[in-house]
Amino acid sequence: MAALIPEIAYEEMQGGIPQVEGDPQRRRRPRLRYWRGIVLFLAGAYFLIPLYAGLKFSFENDAGRFSLYAVKAIPSQTGFSAAFFLSLRLAATTTVLTMVLMVPTATYVHLKLPKMRRVLDFVTILPIVIPPIVLILGVLEAAPLWLRASPYLLSLVYVILALPFVYRSLDAGLSAIDLKTLVEASRSLGGKWVGTLWHVILPNLRAAMLSATVLTIALVLGEFTMASLDLWTTLPVWIYQFSQLDAHIATAVSMLSLIGTWVLLTVIVSVDRSQSRRTRRRTGAL
């Protein structure tokens, strides 16, 4: 990379690349840069235009003028707080359940049943193929009444929805470490299975677990179909319902929800990074 910098500077000073006819790589470079710019612009537009439209609509009143009324009105809207906290509770429960279920399972499969990895790959991808509506109707049919009366039934179903993302994150994390040797080293030193999992495996799976957590939270905070069919007013359901009354407020909540999720995920990732940095600083090296 460093070697490229003087070449680029030289080309810019020359106002082009006049002496490159014999070198096909250098001949291709300006066109490549041109395409990079176009791709970046299109991708940016694809993501930013809807965001811009949403934000613009959130900060407008019915007359189409700039106004903060929608944002200011959010906290006082009926059902907003309940929906918001229900979504947070479901996100937390789902994340814990998913980790408790999947970390030991993925670890066990890696250690003892490596041939089952393909089977698990296939099984965990099924929730993507099966429509959520089919899944929730089946669950509602089969679940006992006391569970149907609880919002945490949704957490149980969200665990299934999160499987494809969580398993793949953990699988990649486990593949990146020499799990067998680490476990055997721990056991030869007197470590029991639980101790080995807690002291050796989990700390080395932190990045994978973090990634799985981020995906699970994002999935739960955005899920609409199942919550709606189970008749629980989570944040996405509330946004949909409230959009019938005031589209500006509903859009403002959507935007804040998006930004809130982004902030939450950024905080999680930052905490992990700062922990890693502190660890490195303690050693006084690198």
Add this chain to the structure above:
Amino acid sequence: MTTTQNTSPIVDSFLQDLPVAGAQVELDRLVRVFGQTRALDGLSLTIERGEFVALLGPSGCGKTTALRVLAGFERLDSGRVVVNGQDLARVSAQHRDMGMVFQSYSLFPNMNALNNVAYGLRMRKQGSRQRRKKAGELLELVGLADQASKYPHQMSGGQQQRVALARALAIEPRVLLLDEPLSALDAKVRAELRDQIRSLQQRLAITTVFVTHDQEEALSMADRVCVMKSGRIEQTATPATLYSRPATAFVAEFVGVSSRVPVERAGDEVLVFGQQCPVRGGAGATWDSIDVLLRPEDVAIETNPDGKGFVTHRSFLGATTRLVVQVGEIAVRVDVRSEVAADIELGNHVSLRVISRDVLVAPRVGNDLSAAS
């Protein structure tokens, strides 16, 4: 680099605190089958207290399986592992008190060197101060006291393996198991760590089983070497005996350098380069055609214009020079002192003479040199 010959009070006190080291290990007719492969095929071996035994053999001979069975990581199809008279059949790996150093770097990436070494003590519920003190002593023992706060990714391969060694020793194991711990290191570090492991083992008098495919490592470190083939032990002997008196053709060819020379029988003896030589152990009486296996130093060479051999290659090895002499279709390796070799030119005709008191014979398999190195 700090060597293990530390005489600091800390290390001395650590050594004094050690219990009487070394356990007797008995491997009794071990059998382990993987599908169609018998990884261990009735392997039996007794290791005395404080002894350093190397399991040596080519890939797939079962040496690592034997070590893993001893460590408790692999189950047995039949046979017994007995340590100090205790059958370990129902003892899991975490209760066997065996420190193990692995081939791949096995330090816990999330812990620094000190915590890695202290891990086994933590699992044994020792207090924080006590385990930090002991881990510090062990790091000093392996010459890495100044690396205590470093994480595995901040250390070289050699340093990591020394920390792994300290970690294995921290639990005061009954047996120390070394699974090719030097194979991932470069030659210089390997030689240094080899000396360090041997020195520590002798100071601590700890029973040690060392798995390797490197004959130089096995011969230079171990009290006894077991050469393995197809899940069985071919020969167990001291390094000197193994080299000078190999029991089988496989051992002769696997350990050291041998030249295979087809010979004729002459009664109870064999004719090698026209010279009658006694057969070691009187073996081979029932074989139709036989070869002898000659070490390069078992053959003397003389310049002789009428000799049947001529020199085709020479390799300077320092004090000695290895000459390759073509006798008919057979290539024979001969080691001579370098000052003598200086008088022998490539293409010179020479005569060869066996100078060992007897020769090892094997059924004939071919005449090419490749089989003999």
